[in-house]
Amino acid sequence: MFIMFATAVRADKSGAMDKFLTDKDRAVIAQRVLAGTWYPFETYKNCFTAVARVVAKDNPETLREWGRQYGEATMTSIYKIILQKKDARSAMTAYNSVFKSQFDFGKTEFKMVSDSEILIGLIGFDQNFTILHHVAQGWMERTIQLVINKPVRSEIAGHNWEGTPAVVFRLRW
Numbered sequence: 001m002f003i004m005f006a007t008a009v010r011a012d013k014s015g016a017m018d019k020f021l022t023d024k025d026r027a028v029i030a031q032r033v034l035a036g037t038w039y040p041f042e043t044y045k046n047c048f049t050a051v052a053r054v055v056a057k058d059n060p061e062t063l064r065e066w067g068r069q070y071g072e073a074t075m076t077s078i079y080k081i082i083l084q085k086k087d088a089r090s091a092m093t094a095y096n097s098v099f100k101s102q103f104d105f106g107k108t109e110f111k112m113v114s115d116s117e118i119l120i121g122l123i124g125f126d127q128n129f130t131i132l133h134h135v136a137q138g139w140m141e142r143t144i145q146l147v148i149n150k151p152v153r154s155e156i157a158g159h160n161w162e163g164t165p166a167v168v169f170r171l172r173w
Contacts, residue, residue, distance in 0.1 A: 001070060001135075005047040006033045008055065020050035041105075045129060052131040060134045064154075067138025075143050083146050088118050088171075091147040109161060113170075118144070120169045121161030133167045144171055 006029040009017050021029075025043045033039070056062040075083055079098055085091040092110040099108055106124035113119055120140050125132065133156060141154040150173045157170035 002039055002044050002047065003033050003035060004070075005044070005051050008051045009047050012050075012054065016054045017050035020053065021046050045126070045132075049131060056131075058131065063131055063134035064138035064141070067135035067140075068142040069138075070135070071139030071142040072146065074139075075146060082143065085147050088112065088144050088148060091144060092118065092120065095143065117170065117172045119157065120171065121164075121166040122169075123161055123164055123166045125167065127159065127165055127167070136167070137169050140169055141171060144173070148173060 009021065009029055022042075024040070025046045028039060028043045029047065052058060052063060056066070079095075082091055082094045082098065085094055089110075089112050092108070096108055096110075106122065109121045109123060111119045111121075122133070122136060125136075137154050137156060141152050145152040152171050152173045154169055154171045156167060158166075158168040160166060161168055
């Protein structure tokens with residue numbers, strides 16, 4: 001997603017995004033941004049925030065839709081193995097495995113509430129980075145929808161996972 005945000009920030013000629021960026025951020029995105037390269041989280045967060053505030057106007061539904069679209073694009077190309085699963089439980093197990101192999105921060109946990117409801121906890125993520133929460137909500141919603149082939153509704157259900165600060169999504173179908 002960083003490539004998308006960096007591209008949007010560089011394309012902004014109005015200067016509206018500048019106030020969200022540091023000099024370090026500007027130096028990072030002035031370079032060629034590559035998919036396989038790690039970038040500072042603060043730069044990612046600042047670029048994400050700039051685009052969310054200026055383009056999406058902090059609208060949670062717009063941010064969730066971005067998550068749905070980017071999640072589908074990613075899951076149908078890079079992480080196809082997750083979509084080969086037949087139910088939400090096995091999809092989330094596969095998702096967690098992929099996540100652990102790709103990232104050295106945070107984690108996701110899940111709990112099946114019933115055959116048609118799941119709670120997903122994002123643990124170790126910035127609790128104040130709410131724009132990311134909305135994008136992640138849309139991403140998880142669309143991922144489960146693609147696996148079970150049914151409409152999925154989601155909501156942010158809380159900010160605590162078994163005593164640990166987290167963002168908790170409730171998905172129902």
